[in-house]
Amino acid sequence: MTDQPVFVLGGDLQALEPAAFETEAEFQELLARHPRVLDFGSLADGRPLRLVLVAREMGVPTAMESGSAYWLDHLFVDADGVPTLVEVKRATDTRIRREVVGQMLDYAANGARYWPGALLQRSFEETCAADGRSLEEAYGEILGDRSPEEFWSTVEERLAAGQMRLMFVADRIPLELRAIVEFLNGQMRQTDVYAIELTQYRGDGELRVLVPRIHGEIATAAKSPSGPRTAQRTTRADMDEVIRAWPARDARRTATALLDHAAARGRLEGGTAMYPSMSAYYPVVGRQVPIWTLSLYANPAKEEIAFSFGSITHHLGRDRAAAFAESLPTVPELEKKLEAQREKGYKGWPSAPLWALTATPGATEGILSALDRLMDKGEQTPGPE
Structure with a gap:
């Protein structure tokens, strides 16, 4: 079955045709600038989820004494302090079927071990500076009545406890990846796993429409609630x-x-x-x-x-x-x-x-x-x- 256009009705009816992302870098930049396309669900108190970018190309070490061995495409965080790890692949990349899953699990396991709150805070503030965004504005979205240090300490604790989201984002999600996402959600109690299919439609000029489809949401919602595990602090x-x-x-x-x-x-x-x-x-x-x-x-x-x-x-x-x-x-x-x-x-x-x-x-x-x-x-x- 061929992909059907979507239609925009203004003065005239305009058909927007499916269009692939030209490069993976274009895809990644889109998510970094517009994380709202990944906002679904809600926070613990019922407020809408709003993801905030911590860093793009976040380094992931694999030992305490080593530098970064891997690079995660995007690291986001929400106002509850839940980190969200995002890997982006185009449908033409064969790694979207299986290899990307192993990559993501590597990032999650090592990030939980070797991303202290101080490093995450530093990365977030450097990202804000590079984007020309004031810290006051950026922190206004996530802090509430907490200090930055209290917030990043919470993020560190959630990482150590395995409380995070893993998101695979592609312009087309293959059936094999959907099956893996559903399986992982059934096995992982603290970590939520999603596959986001982000389809792009283009019309005349600069007009674009982005349509996200979420896979894994039902399996995640079916998880039995469990309280947060408290990570052990250095004395x-x-x-x-x-x-x-x-x-x-x-x-x-x-x-x-x-x-x-x-x-x-x-x-x-x-x-x-x-x-x-x-x-x-x-x-x-x-x-x-x-x-x-x-x-x-x-x-x-x-x-x-x-x-x-x-x-x-x-x-x-x-x-x-x-x-x-x-x-x-x-x-x-x-x-x-x-x-x-x-x-x-x-x-x-x-x-x-x-x-x-x-x-x-x-x-x-x-x-x-x-x-x-x-x-x-x-x-x-x-x-x-």
Whole structure:
């Protein structure tokens, strides 16, 4: 049976004929710019689902000490903090039948292990900056009364618990993929799987009509409800255990000094990724502001401290963020990234490996002094908000 046109009735009747996407890149760009075509269903409180782009070509590592081994086409998130992984294929790509399923499961399994909330927040804020979209507008769609850190912590917990959506998007979904989607939905209790057939129709000029058809929705709705599983958070004892095993005494001293300072003057919150990590919140101008995250990977050369300038700017303003950046010690590996932040408005996550701090005389003390000055310049409030 041949594909039938759709008709637009205005002054005249216009037939729009089915038209394939010319390239996969065109298809991907369409979804990145218009995620509404993937919005179906509702949030837990009944509000309509609205997906927000975290990143396009999101890197997926396969080990704690490795870089990205794979690249997911799109990562979205909704206001409930549920991540949505999207893979895009045209019908002419033979991988849409089986291979894409193995790819997606690889991405989901490793993303759940190696995507900490801090990385997701960094990716989201960098995507907003690249798209010229203000963080205030973007966060207005998903935060509610939560802070960005609370929201991304929720996303991390959902990933660790396997609470996510997997979406296969193509201009034509083969029967083999539909069968796999239905099977996966029957076996996976926390993860929802969908195949979205997005048909494009073209008319005169720039007129286009996009018609999504959803496969897997019935099987997903039939799942028995189950409560969220709570992911285990890193504790200070977990961090200390890793640090004690390090052979380098200076690195042990630096990591311990940072954690002790946060515990004494602010509060520490553990991450839920597969590797130990903790974020430091400090009281500044009456609010608890996340300032840095210490991540302890399996590879000692990659242990790092990352400064949450997007959150600092969000809570305290650009001038305070700039002043804090200027007060940090001159560590070559960090200074290069701070210079980039000056140009981007202090909205990213500049980081420095711990070995770079230990190699720079006075760097650890300089960071602690900068943190003290940041707090002492504003009104302090003890404890969490």
